[in-house]
Amino acid sequence: MIEGLQLAxxxxxxxxxILGTLIGLMLGALPGLDATTGVALLLPVTYxxxxxxxxxxxxxxxxxxxxxxxxxxxxxxxxGSSEAIMTAVEGHHFTARGEAGLALGVAVTCSAIGGLxxxxxxxxxxxxxxxxxxxxxPSEYFALGVLGLSCIAAVSASDPLKGIIAALIGLLLATxxxxxxxxxxxxxxxxxxxxxxxxxxxxxxxxxxxSEVYRRIAQRDHxxxxxxxxxxxxxxxxxxxxxxxxxxxxxLRSSVxxxxxxxxxxxxxxxxxxxxxxxxxxxxxxxEAFGKGKxxxxxxxxxxxxxxxxxxxxxxxxxxxxxxxxxxxxxGAFLIHNLQPGPFLFIENxxxxxxxxxxxxxxxxxxxxxxxxxIQAFAHFVRLPYPILATSILSVSVIGSLAFGDVNSVxxxxxxxxxxxxxxxxxxxxxxxxxGLVLGPIIESSLRRALLMTDFDFTALxxxxxxxxxxAVALLFIAVPAVAGLIRWWRARKQTP
Amino acid sequence: MKRFSEVIRGISCSVVAFxxxxxxxxxxxxxxxxxxxxxxxxxxxxxxxxxxxxxxxPGVADTLGVxxxxxxxxxASSIVAQEEVLNRPADGCTIFSITPDQLTNEITGLTELSHxxxxxxMRAHVDIGMMHARKGGEFGSWDDVIAYAKDNPGELLVGGxxxxxxxxxxVNIVFGAAGVEFRYIPYEAxxxxxxxxxxxxxxxxxDEVSVLAGMIEAGQVAPxxxxxxxxLEKFPGVQAARDLGYQVPPSLWRGxxxxxxxxxxxxxxxxxxxxxxxxxxxxxxxxxxRLLNLYPGRLGADGFAELLAGEHKMxxxxxSGLNAN
Numbered sequence: 169m170i171e172g173l174q175l176a177x178x179x180x181x182x183x184x185x186i187l188g189t190l191i192g193l194m195l196g197a198l199p200g201l202d203a204t205t206g207v208a209l210l211l212p213v214t215y216x217x218x219x220x221x222x223x224x225x226x227x228x229x230x231x232x233x234x235x236x237x238x239x240x241x242x243x244x245x246x247x248g249s250s251e252a253i254m255t256a257v258e259g260h261h262f263t264a265r266g267e268a269g270l271a272l273g274v275a276v277t278c279s280a281i282g283g284l285x286x287x288x289x290x291x292x293x294x295x296x297x298x299x300x301x302x303x304x305x306p307s308e309y310f311a312l313g314v315l316g317l318s319c320i321a322a323v324s325a326s327d328p329l330k331g332i333i334a335a336l337i338g339l340l341l342a343t344x345x346x347x348x349x350x351x352x353x354x355x356x357x358x359x360x361x362x363x364x365x366x367x368x369x370x371x372x373x374x375x376x377x378x379s380e381v382y383r384r385i386a387q388r389d390h391x392x393x394x395x396x397x398x399x400x401x402x403x404x405x406x407x408x409x410x411x412x413x414x415x416x417x418x419x420l421r422s423s424v425x426x427x428x429x430x431x432x433x434x435x436x437x438x439x440x441x442x443x444x445x446x447x448x449x450x451x452x453x454x455x456e457a458f459g460k461g462k463x464x465x466x467x468x469x470x471x472x473x474x475x476x477x478x479x480x481x482x483x484x485x486x487x488x489x490x491x492x493x494x495x496x497x498x499x500g501a502f503l504i505h506n507l508q509p510g511p512f513l514f515i516e517n518x519x520x521x522x523x524x525x526x527x528x529x530x531x532x533x534x535x536x537x538x539x540x541x542x543i544q545a546f547a548h549f550v551r552l553p554y555p556i557l558a559t560s561i562l563s564v565s566v567i568g569s570l571a572f573g574d575v576n577s578v579x580x581x582x583x584x585x586x587x588x589x590x591x592x593x594x595x596x597x598x599x600x601x602x603x604g605l606v607l608g609p610i611i612e613s614s615l616r617r618a619l620l621m622t623d624f625d626f627t628a629l630x631x632x633x634x635x636x637x638x639x640a641v642a643l644l645f646i647a648v649p650a651v652a653g654l655i656r657w658w659r660a661r662k663q664t665p
Numbered sequence: 666m667k668r669f670s671e672v673i674r675g676i677s678c679s680v681v682a683f684x685x686x687x688x689x690x691x692x693x694x695x696x697x698x699x700x701x702x703x704x705x706x707x708x709x710x711x712x713x714x715x716x717x718x719x720x721x722x723p724g725v726a727d728t729l730g731v732x733x734x735x736x737x738x739x740x741a742s743s744i745v746a747q748e749e750v751l752n753r754p755a756d757g758c759t760i761f762s763i764t765p766d767q768l769t770n771e772i773t774g775l776t777e778l779s780h781x782x783x784x785x786x787m788r789a790h791v792d793i794g795m796m797h798a799r800k801g802g803e804f805g806s807w808d809d810v811i812a813y814a815k816d817n818p819g820e821l822l823v824g825g826x827x828x829x830x831x832x833x834x835x836v837n838i839v840f841g842a843a844g845v846e847f848r849y850i851p852y853e854a855x856x857x858x859x860x861x862x863x864x865x866x867x868x869x870x871x872d873e874v875s876v877l878a879g880m881i882e883a884g885q886v887a888p889x890x891x892x893x894x895x896x897l898e899k900f901p902g903v904q905a906a907r908d909l910g911y912q913v914p915p916s917l918w919r920g921x922x923x924x925x926x927x928x929x930x931x932x933x934x935x936x937x938x939x940x941x942x943x944x945x946x947x948x949x950x951x952x953x954x955r956l957l958n959l960y961p962g963r964l965g966a967d968g969f970a971e972l973l974a975g976e977h978k979m980x981x982x983x984x985s986g987l988n989a990n
Contacts, residue, residue: 208715208737211716211719212719212720215947301860302860302863302864303864304860304864305860305861305864305866306861306866345741346741346742346775346828347828348828348851348853349828349851350828350829351773351775351827351828351829351830351833351851352829353774353775360741360744360745360748360776361741361745363741363744363745363775364739364741364742364745433854433856433857433859433860434854434856434857434860483860487859487860487863487880487885488859488879488880488883488885489856489859489860489863490856491856496854496856500716503954503955504950504951504954506954508878508879508882508883509879510879510880510882510883510885511883511884511885512879512882512883574738574745574749613853617850617851617852620848620850621822621848621850621866621867623819623848
């Protein structure tokens with residue numbers, strides 16, 4: 169273990185960690201480019217490197233890339249990658265209030281802490297976590313998805329009914345594309361670009377970033393920071409220690425939740441971010457403050473998505489099954505150096521495994537250090553006059569969407585921009601749409617797959633303990649606010665005869 | 666403005682191409698009619714088709730004397746990419762990565778496009794398929810599987826990727842030949858399927874050797890039969906489908922094609938360049954690393970065209986049988 173850390177700290181390896189972190193930050197911050205693409209593109213370049221520096225380079229690129237998406241999410245409501253979606257929902261309110269520095273600082277610190285907590289788990293309980301991951305089959309994924317959906321009310325505190333409608337829009341849109349179970353075409357209208365489902369990143373860029381620009385143009389609201397000419401200053405990227413202390417339980421809870429979701433091959437950092445955000449709203453004494461810029465709403469998804477990204481390494485290294493899209497691409501990085509990720513690697517090359525663990529730990533610290541510089545650089549953009557910023561955001565939205573296929577992705581982006589504009593004008597929350605879009609495919613295909621396995625016996629699903637437990641919690645989440653509402657209504661009726 | 670990702674990809678490819686050219690000495694600058702070639706891969710970065718293209722492209726560029734850029738255009742089992750290629754001129758400046766999915770997409774009606782719209786260049790390799798069970802699980806051999814399926818008709822759970830897909834066709838051919846009932850469980854991504862196999866929720870999965878070699882080596886998964894004409898040297902003792910008297914289903918392969926109607930001399934030059942690229946060290950290392958060299962798979966343009974026609978018929982027969990049920 170110690171040797172692993174030492175190996176990670178040798179000069180030629182360390183240099184690649186730094187390089188990977190920097191490239192990861194840059195790729196992650198650009199919408200449309202993410203760590204997965206980065207790893208795949210740079211794979212051939214590392215043929216010439218020794219295995220350890222090459223793998224370190226990719227692992228640090230991956231870990232840094234997951235964080236960097238939050239910078240643009242907070243400043244411009246552009247989720248640089250899908251994991252940053254909840255950060256965009258909550259974090260941008262801080263920029264509007266002139267407190268971008270606080271949100272960015274909390275985001276980067278919580279990311280690093282979440283990543284480090286997950287790394288500790290990586291060092292200590294990897295085999296146990298891998299066996300937990302294997303307990304999750306289709307019925308468990310279905311229950312997990314339902315649990316996620318049961319949080320709709322949580323992410324739309326002001327008007328649950330509008331929240332449910334928004335989530336249904338998301339679920340409806342999630343049915344577009346090839347049916348995973350029968351292979352039939354659904355709602356593709358002859359456009360092959362959406363045959364694989366609505367491309368998620370263009371949809372998110374449209375729904376959040378572009379719609380925001382159009383809204384401001386429509387309302388002639390030409391200041392990124394509302395409340396007049398208050399200058400945006402981001403003096404320090406590190407938040408006050410007291411703020412962090414206040415967030416300690418949020419960060420811990422979200423990191424553990426993120427880690428657990430991250431180890432599941434069928435769910436990823438995006439689901440982790442959504443679940444931890446909803447959980448935080450549930451736990452909060454002021455759930456109504458979420459969605460309007462509450463710092464817990466930034467801390468939770470940020471700790472969770474980084475913990476999930478690290479967690480995804482667990483099934484990869486112990487079972488040979490990638491826990492996420494990027495780790496699937498990382499397999500390629502192992503293979504070109506004649507290493508096969510899986511239990512064999514632990515036995516044959518433990519020094520490489522521990523060096524990787526060490527590298528992940530170091531990367532999380534590096535992200536913290538580099539982000540301070542990186543965020544300062546981005547902060548200059550905030551001071552630009554809004555018309556320039558607006559055109560830049562729209563250009564980036566178009567380019568980012570193009571990176572996900574063809575021109576039709578841009579059309580998807582623009583369609584979602586209109587959808588976002590319409591929904592926000594009617595005061596519908598956007599977060600439930602994301603919830604439906606992300607969880608819809610998980611819920612639908614997992615349930616149908618589970619039923620195929622049990623020959624359409626629903627009770628057999630409930631006989632599985634994890635499934636039953638998750639569904640029970642979901643039921644509780646739905647029932648408690650409903651019952652509380654009924655009681656309030658009944659009391660109010662009694663008082664007014 | 667060029668797509669940013671394309672620019673990045675272009676840069677990385679040209680760097681690799683440059684390295685390749687300097688490594689292999691002088692480039693033989695043939696008179697290829699394009700100033701550059703784009704290789705469109707219908708799958709995401711990092712997958713089998715993508716790695717194939719990226720290991721092959723430098724060698725092709727070297728022989729043609731023009732840069733070859735690999736571009737990912739994922740979506741709908743590469744239908745999006747196929748459309749893009751067919752919308753471009755038939756000048757040999759755009760290469761398409763072809764897999765059996767082009768045949769199945771067409772037969773299942775996912776797309777109106779046909780494999781006959783394409784001009785095959787070369788089939789590079791065959792990725793042998795096998796039926797696998799969990800090591801140390803209830804099925805120690807293929808006979809156990811068949812016995813279970815016979816005792817419990819329709820209870821055998823067999824996993825594969827995609828619905829009405831290549832995998833489902835192969836599974837149907839194999840179990841049809843064995844004469845037993847089963848339930849096919851489709852997966853979108855093989856990672857979830859592997860977790861379900863190891864977690865004991867699936868009895869058998871179909872997958873290619875390149876995907877599962879690591880898990881076999883690590884003793885997590887046991888191959889039961891290999892879907893080939895004869896036993897493989899790499900996996901002694903694993904019965905071949907032919908030896909069991911089964912019809913051998915088509916294998917997964919990867920190759921390259923261009924738009925139909927491309928001038929014959931351009932096709933000829935491309936074929937030559939691909940054949941040469943298949944001998945380069947970069948490609949050979951890729952083949953070896955992923956166990957894609959267990960079975961001779963290389964075919965030139967004519968042989969490949971013949972194979973496509975033959976397999977098209979075979980898939981069509983199975984799918985019409987599936988629909989009839």
